[in-house]
Amino acid sequence: MSDGSELQIFRDYLKKRGLRYTREREQIIREIFATHEHFDVDSLYLKMRQKGMNVSKASIYRLIPLLIETELVREVFFEDGHMHYEHVYGHEHHCHLRCLECRKIEEFTDPRLAEVEKDLAERFGYHVLDHRLDVRGLCPECRTKYLYKK
Amino acid sequence: MSDGSELQIFRDYLKKRGLRYTREREQIIREIFATHEHFDVDSLYLKMRQKGMNVSKASIYRLIPLLIETELVREVFFEDGHMHYEHVYGHEHHCHLRCLECRKIEEFTDPRLAEVEKDLAERFGYHVLDHRLDVRGLCPECRTKYLYKK
DNA sequence: GTATCTGCAAACCCTTTGCAATAAG
DNA sequence: CTTATTGCAAAGGGTTTGCAGATAC
Numbered sequence: 001m002s003d004g005s006e007l008q009i010f011r012d013y014l015k016k017r018g019l020r021y022t023r024e025r026e027q028i029i030r031e032i033f034a035t036h037e038h039f040d041v042d043s044l045y046l047k048m049r050q051k052g053m054n055v056s057k058a059s060i061y062r063l064i065p066l067l068i069e070t071e072l073v074r075e076v077f078f079e080d081g082h083m084h085y086e087h088v089y090g091h092e093h094h095c096h097l098r099c100l101e102c103r104k105i106e107e108f109t110d111p112r113l114a115e116v117e118k119d120l121a122e123r124f125g126y127h128v129l130d131h132r133l134d135v136r137g138l139c140p141e142c143r144t145k146y147l148y149k150k
Numbered sequence: 151m152s153d154g155s156e157l158q159i160f161r162d163y164l165k166k167r168g169l170r171y172t173r174e175r176e177q178i179i180r181e182i183f184a185t186h187e188h189f190d191v192d193s194l195y196l197k198m199r200q201k202g203m204n205v206s207k208a209s210i211y212r213l214i215p216l217l218i219e220t221e222l223v224r225e226v227f228f229e230d231g232h233m234h235y236e237h238v239y240g241h242e243h244h245c246h247l248r249c250l251e252c253r254k255i256e257e258f259t260d261p262r263l264a265e266v267e268k269d270l271a272e273r274f275g276y277h278v279l280d281h282r283l284d285v286r287g288l289c290p291e292c293r294t295k296y297l298y299k300k
Numbered sequence: 301g302t303a304t305c306t307g308c309a310a311a312c313c314c315t316t317t318g319c320a321a322t323a324a325g
Numbered sequence: 326c327t328t329a330t331t332g333c334a335a336a337g338g339g340t341t342t343g344c345a346g347a348t349a350c
Contacts, residue, residue: 075229077227079225097270097274097276097278099276100279106274106276108270108273108274110266110269112262112265112266113266113283115262116260116262116263116283116285117285119260120247120258120285121287123258124247124256124258124289124290125289125290125293126247126249126256126285126287126288126289126290126293127287127288127293128247128285128286128287129250129286129287129288130285130286130287131283131284131285131286132282132283132284132286133263133266133281133282133283133284134281134282134283134284135266135267135270135276135278135280135281136278136279136280136281136282137271137276137277137278137279137280138276138277138279139274139275139276140274140275140276143275143276143277
């Protein structure tokens with residue numbers, strides 16, 4: 001899932017800022033990059049505790065801003081009242097297609113978004129850095145179930 | 151800013167569900183539709199208190215899900231740890247271009263997004279309901295300031 | 301009259317912070 | 326050695342909820 005180079009990038013960043021590479025930070029990052037899944041702090045914490053690691057939530061919360069600054073991780077916004085994240089390094093930029101019923105998430109990319117960005121930059125004079133597109137609907141299964149319910 | 155027809159839509163919805171049209175609900179909705187601005191609960195609450203209305207935050211929080219269900223209002227996600235909303239009725243669907251430095255927001259629409267939605271529906275078999283595109287960058291002014299700082 | 305709605309305050313939940321002990325460099 | 330980092334527990338801040346009185350219908 002990962003060749004570990006995100007750890008090197010992060011070490012370099014820490015060194016440059018005079019911060020320290022600790023066992024806890026390494027464990028958390030390994031865990032985040034161990035799967036392709038999105039995560040939130042609570043489930044990451046529980047997963048690590050179940051594996052016998054003694055990290056605290058505070059350490060996870062304190063690490064995340066650093067991971068965002070190095071662009072290894074970014075925030076993802078869903079509707080359930082707390083923050084979700086995904087690791088970004090090693091994956092091309094993508095958007096989300098979400099099922100509102102079963103919460104499944106498909107990732108996709110579309111070249112038209114780069115065009116939209118470019119036009120916006122021209123039209124409004126912005127320096128565009130990033131975009132998030134979140135498309136919501138019903139997946140094939142839930143769509144069917146939903147129709148039957150009605 | 152508004153012809154008041156959102157109130158009628160909301161009354162119809164309440165009646166259909168056996169809920170009640172109260173002075174507080176009317177006041178809150180009027181206030182939301184009085185401007186084109188995005189809002190959050192706290193500033194809406196303060197604004198209404200300053201005008202001498204005795205609504206509570208609880209009533210605002212309890213009203214919002216109803217407004218979302220009638221599609222008069224929708225959630226907008228920003229990075230500052232609490233929810234923002236915008237009223238949707240009477241405005242065509244739009245996306246946001248935000249300045250990360252001064253937090254200014256431009257609204258825009260782009261026909262390519264409807265095409266993207268259509269392709270996604272075909273490709274993944276989804277029934278697509280909605281999308282949110284949030285483009286982030288630096289506005290012309292902040293872009294200049296930012297360059298000088300460096 | 302009956303059920304919903306209100307304001308208030310307490311509870312809730314996610315996130316941040318203060319602190320003393322620990323560990324990286 | 327010095328300073329950053331840790332875990333813990335407490336504090337914070339936005340949102341939800343329980344309740345008794347008020348109010349739509």
